[in-house]
Amino acid sequence: MKSVYNTHQRQELLSYLQGRAGEHVTAADICAYFKSCGKPIGTATVYRQLDKLIEEHLVNKYIIDEGSCACFEYVDPEAHHTSCFHCKCTCCGRLIHLECDELEMLQKHLSAHHHFQLDPYRTVFYGLCEDCALQQEEASN
Amino acid sequence: MKSVYNTHQRQELLSYLQGRAGEHVTAADICAYFKSCGKPIGTATVYRQLDKLIEEHLVNKYIIDEGSCACFEYVDPEAHHTSCFHCKCTCCGRLIHLECDELEMLQKHLSAHHHFQLDPYRTVFYGLCEDCALQQEEASN
DNA sequence: TTGCGTGCAAAGGTTTTGCATGGCA
DNA sequence: TGCCATGCAAAACCTTTGCACGCAA
Numbered sequence A, B: 001m002k003s004v005y006n007t008h009q010r011q012e013l014l015s016y017l018q019g020r021a022g023e024h025v026t027a028a029d030i031c032a033y034f035k036s037c038g039k040p041i042g043t044a045t046v047y048r049q050l051d052k053l054i055e056e057h058l059v060n061k062y063i064i065d066e067g068s069c070a071c072f073e074y075v076d077p078e079a080h081h082t083s084c085f086h087c088k089c090t091c092c093g094r095l096i097h098l099e100c101d102e103l104e105m106l107q108k109h110l111s112a113h114h115h116f117q118l119d120p121y122r123t124v125f126y127g128l129c130e131d132c133a134l135q136q137e138e139a140s141n
Numbered sequence C: 001t002t003g004c005g006t007g008c009a010a011a012g013g014t015t016t017t018g019c020a021t022g023g024c025a
Numbered sequence D: 001t002g003c004c005a006t007g008c009a010a011a012a013c014c015t016t017t018g019c020a021c022g023c024a025a
Helices: A008-019 A027-036 A043-055 A101-114 A130-140 B008-019 B027-036 B043-055 B101-114 B130-140
Strands: A059-062 A071-074 A085-089 A095-098 A124-128 B059-062 B071-074 B085-089 B095-098 B124-128
Touching (some): A008 A027, A008 A043, A008 A071, A101 B101, B008 B027, B008 B043, B008 B071, B043 B059, B124 B130
Parallel strands (some): A085 A124, B085 B124
Antiparallel strands (some): A085 A095, B059 B071
């Protein structure tokens, strides 16, 4: 039986993440934010709290690229969970966040026809974002 | 105009990867292998060559878990028809090749509705293969 | 009071980079 | 010859861990 202490840091962190629901935040972002606020939170504490919030299903963790850092995102436990997918531009590094029914279809299709249970948290679509695709077109002309 | 030098190290590395097509290998594995052969290849060289092979679409990179190291795997360029997608089981590491019209639909959908040009070579679907999904179900019962 | 949480610093691991040398074309 | 590739070591990077102290319950 593990009790959860409602520390000042935990409250601040959770509140910050809730305020950015729908955005991706890195551990470094979080540390930088609280530092700039004049109420810094230790890096280790941020990671430890994030781990706990993940276990409580209040936060999701996304591994976009190895070598770069992980992204975290608040998930509203009340909201009925829609699958969230990510597109990463291999050119500019931009990360695009998608919630789309068609993509849930993909999930069902893979399950029904290919017996593969897609994990949207791990899966990242790589390609070119709109801007970079346009730039490459222009460059080739 | 970038030319590719066919160095001794590149040949050895490619040959090693081809011999393990269908398996996933880490950079550390590669270094250890060549060291044990008495013809060691520098770590930096391994990473640099892998990057090049990835750009040439001769090798795919897989990120199973953050914190652990990336996996690499040879992909037969002949086997690449129009659109070939890869599914990687995050449990057993199995790699599944998919050719499916529905997945081409996905590509078109992302392009049309999200202005994102999907790169099928880079993109890997992560999730559970049939066997591992069944095992996890049994385990939870 | 109990024991979990915090912060700092140091360690851990993989990957990247600088620079001089080596080798392919 | 010109340029790319290599190797070594050091740096960079994110993340985890050890330990003493602080603080919620």
